[in-house]
Amino acid sequence: MEELIQLAKLAAFEAGKEILKVYETDFSVETKSDDSPLTLADQAGHDKIVSFLNETNIPILSEEGKHLPFNQRKEWDSFWLVDPLDGTKEFVKRNGEFTVNIALIKNNIPVMGVIYVPVQDVMYYGFDDKAFKIENYSTKAEIQSLPIEYKREVFTIVGSRSHMSKETELFFEDMKKTHGDLELLAVGSSLKLCMVAEGKADIYPRYAPTMEWDTGAGHAIAKAAGFKVVQYQSNEELVYNKENLLNPWFLVKK
Numbered sequence: 001m002e003e004l005i006q007l008a009k010l011a012a013f014e015a016g017k018e019i020l021k022v023y024e025t026d027f028s029v030e031t032k033s034d035d036s037p038l039t040l041a042d043q044a045g046h047d048k049i050v051s052f053l054n055e056t057n058i059p060i061l062s063e064e065g066k067h068l069p070f071n072q073r074k075e076w077d078s079f080w081l082v083d084p085l086d087g088t089k090e091f092v093k094r095n096g097e098f099t100v101n102i103a104l105i106k107n108n109i110p111v112m113g114v115i116y117v118p119v120q121d122v123m124y125y126g127f128d129d130k131a132f133k134i135e136n137y138s139t140k141a142e143i144q145s146l147p148i149e150y151k152r153e154v155f156t157i158v159g160s161r162s163h164m165s166k167e168t169e170l171f172f173e174d175m176k177k178t179h180g181d182l183e184l185l186a187v188g189s190s191l192k193l194c195m196v197a198e199g200k201a202d203i204y205p206r207y208a209p210t211m212e213w214d215t216g217a218g219h220a221i222a223k224a225a226g227f228k229v230v231q232y233q234s235n236e237e238l239v240y241n242k243e244n245l246l247n248p249w250f251l252v253k254k
Helices: 002-023 040-056 088-093 166-179 191-198 212-224
Strands: 060-062 078-086 099-106 109-117 122-127 130-134 143-145 155-160 182-187 204-206 228-231 250-253
Touching (some): 002 078, 002 099, 002 109, 002 122, 040 099, 078 212, 109 191, 109 212, 122 212, 130 191, 130 212, 155 191, 166 182, 166 204, 182 191, 212 228, 212 250
Parallel strands (some): 155 182
Antiparallel strands (some): 078 099, 099 109, 109 122, 130 143, 228 250
């Protein structure tokens, strides 16, 4: 596992450098069939990650790669789950809140995750019940174990900057009845899962669509930090490599 985590960290970092090359230009935006923005950065990140992960001979399921039919995928006991650029809308807005996500899935559950934030040069990773954050990753700064003990006086909820549903607003109202004053954090991409894993937020409700590659890496990191990623109705853990790669609504919590 140690060799795989080091490889995934390097792949995410190198992909981040490719993405920043595009981010720092006057990039163009295309449109995918689902109307989400697509830039050259998505493909550049994908190509770089695949060049590293191919060494492992473990199948790769990437948002920007070829999606094999379920009758082939269902035979996988392990696979890499990749989102080369999570938060493309944040990328287009140029607010820096986008990430590179790489997860290792075994028997439909994330067992390892790496999330790199190129603009901030911050990396989160987790495996074997251990989760970490590295600030200034390119200079190999000090590693911090997650969760970090932040002093927060009020119950803190993190939510999406780009996808705020009516159901999420109702959840906020319910939490206010239970906890009184609330602090609401709005961030993009998989950073929301990282905020809980890091200890900056108590809970993350996602009552809006996500795909498996949006959550796999953050799920692994949050779980390694001692948190749960559960379906909002059944309270059962989110699972992966489903026939339909769309996630159900979920909560990230203690």
